[in-house]
Amino acid sequence: MRYIGKSKISTLHSKPDISYPLIRLPQQYKHLIGETAQIFMTDCEGRTGFLILLEEREDDSKVAKQSLETNIESRQSALESKIDKLVELNFQNNELLEAKSPKKDGLDRIRTGDLRRVKAMS
Numbered sequence: 001m002r003y004i005g006k007s008k009i010s011t012l013h014s015k016p017d018i019s020y021p022l023i024r025l026p027q028q029y030k031h032l033i034g035e036t037a038q039i040f041m042t043d044c045e046g047r048t049g050f051l052i053l054l055e056e057r058e059d060d061s062k063v064a065k066q067s068l069e070t071n072i073e074s075r076q077s078a079l080e081s082k083i084d085k086l087v088e089l090n091f092q093n094n095e096l097l098e099a100k101s102p103k104k105d106g107l108d109r110i111r112t113g114d115l116r117r118v119k120a121m122s
Contacts, residue, residue, distance in 0.1 A: 004029075023050075 005026045012022040025032065032054065040051040 007024045010022045010024070012020045014020065036055045038053045038055065040053070042049045042051055
């Protein structure tokens, strides 16, 4: 074990009623930001101590990234097939509506029943 520095335990407030103890490492260890660590509490010569072990994540991140890409590709494929089905159903629905609705000419096209409001087109 090697001494690396001294740090005051401060407070981190994530919400007004929740606070966490925060221990800062020296700036020379900023490359560890974002890493996952396991923290163990121990007793050393009658004083409380903490042991911090970093997890290796190079292999884990590659596997997670590949599975994420595969998951995105499969979701995209499923969405594309559903969109194709919806477009096909929409076209079929429009064709049925056009076949069922008779063509309206003359007085049937007038929206008002009061013929005094209709202007003559001749």
